[in-house]
Amino acid sequence: MPLTLYNTLTRRKEAFVPQDPERVTMYACGPTVYNYAHIGNARPAVIFDLLYRLLQRRYSNVIYARNITDVDDKINAAAHEQGIEIGTITRRFTDAYHADMAALGVGTPTVEPRATDHMAEIIEMIETLIERGHAYAAEGHVLFDVTTFDDYGALSRRDRREMVAGARVEVAPYKKNPGDFVLWKPSDSTQPGWDSPWGRGRPGWHIECSAMSAAHLGEVIDIHAGGQDLVFPHHENEVAQSRCCHGRDAFARFWLHNGFVTVEKRKMSKSLGNTQIVHDLLEDWPGEAMRYLLLSAHYRQPLDWSESALVQAVTTLDRLYRTLSESDAPGEAADPDPAVLEALDDDLNTPAALAELNRLSRETAQAEGAERARKAAALAASGAVLGLLQDPEGWHAARTEAVTDVDSEEVERLVAERNAARKARDFATADRIRDELDARGIELEDGPDGTRWQVRAGGGP
Structure with missing residues (x-):
């Protein structure tokens, strides 16, 4: 069965066929490292880690880039508030992100570019956009002129007036159009900055991802992934500046976006005081149970996070691990259950895959002798595809x-x-x-x- 993925650009499921089967490319927007990750940040990390695993089963060379945004105004504000250097705060929360995601079974991407390591590429890209008439300098800023790109809005399916109304854009006197977005902005003595043809400054958020993606994956990539909240303006702007810079008809061939996370049916927000921080949750809950819960809803649908759902995830994993511990699986590697793979090949249908995993567990518990051992091996292999059931000793220790x-x-x-x-x-x-x-x-x-x-x-x- 071919791997099919829902493409936000076309609004339909399509069979995934890479440009080059010998070099499959995927980029996912990673964290802005100024605080601990919450479960909304963890969801795309888990989902696209799963996609990376699936792609690796099919292709020998998959290059997965997940970036670190380590220059951003939120970072500047957090460092100023805490009275520490910007580098201190980015290192601290980059390390915390790595540790927290590892606890959720999220593997290491092929490459993890950082914005601060790509200033030369960012500046060169901005210079090209100016030369080609798609960007302009004004009062120390450089802005992208959205009127120069006819396809602006194709990804989010909005017209320009709607996008301006919904984007909280800064209406500044130096902008030609209200919807023009910043590629470069000036830095004062308290802010991080780099020398450029437009003075000392720092990049806008959108250009960072375009430059890092091109540097590590190429001008046109197979898959670009991220949260639903990034479709506009972040991903829309990435498309515009990347295509205009490189003169290509596409930037990413497939766009994947995961749905939002709610908490007890309510939007997660600081004002409601219900933000679920992964680092804190790991003090009381096994990371594997959190991964199970994050996979329990289809990635394009909303996911409701609750303590009762976490309890159920722990109970289910207890039962699955118990089935494995009571069954003597053969030493040699087994193939995953075909039904599990078929569910995942259908646009990462994790609810169906988990249902098949639980069905296989019941069948294993009911079987005897060699048949039971064979099914247990398939259960472990099926769990591995999902990033589950691989650490019985760790699970037992955590539960004890x-x-x-x-x-x-x-x-x-x-x-x-x-x-x-x-x-x-x-x-x-x-x-x-x-x-x-x-x-x-x-x-x-x-x-x-x-x-x-x-x-x-x-x-x-």
Whole structure:
């Protein structure tokens, strides 16, 4: 079955055929390193890590670039607020991002370009855009003239007036058109800056990605990926400046965008105080469970994050790991289950793939002898494609640690809440509490004398 992907540019699913099967190229927008990553940042990292794994199964040479934005006004503001150097804050949060994503099973991309290492390419690209009449210098700034690119808006499907209204663009006196966007801007003595033909300054956000992509992948790439919020203006502007600079009919042949993350059905935001920071969540939850939850919804659909969903992810992984531990898989490598691969080849249909993974687990538990071992090997191989079920010792250790800290009073309180819910026939709440306790390694046994609880033997799966 061919790999099919939904292309934002064409608004339809298409069979993926690379320009050059010997050199497949993919670029994903990475973090701006001024703070810890939240789960909204983690979703594209996990999703496009999965796509990278799938591409590597099909092609011998896949070049995956995921950038680090280490020059940005948000970084400047954070460094000023904390009274530290900009380099200190970017190094700190780059390291934190790497550690947090690794905990979620996100592998290392082929190349991880940083904006500050590509100033020569950025400046050269801006010079070319000016020479070709697509950009102009004004009061220390250089701006892209959106009226010079007829296809501006093709990716986001907006006309120019709508884009100006929705982009929160800065209406400055030096702009020819309100929608023109900054390629270069001046820096004062407190801001990072580089020498350029237009004075000491720093690049705009959009030009950074275009320059890094061209430097490492080429002028036309196979796949460009990122969050849905980047379609406009970031990706729209990347298309404009890249195509106008290189004189090509395309910049990226496939555009993939993941949906938003909500928390308990509400938009995640600082004002609501519900921002879920990966670094903090990892103190209480296994990274693999967080990865499972991030894969549980189709990547193009919204994903609702909740503690109950995390509990369910832990419970499910407990069961899957238990099935593997109770089955003697053969030493040699096995092939993933065809149904799992077929689901993933259908535009990364992870809900269907996880359903097939759980079906395979049930079949494994019901099988015996050599058949059980064969199915267990396929279960482990199928999990590997998804970045799951590869660390039984680590999972067991994390689960043991989780139940070592059992608070007896807290458990008794939850058991009492569950009993009250059952008495009130609120079975949904009762089941949720049982699942939460199960995720902590606490087993319940209901009897005529009440409910007894105990720590699961071994503390884990």
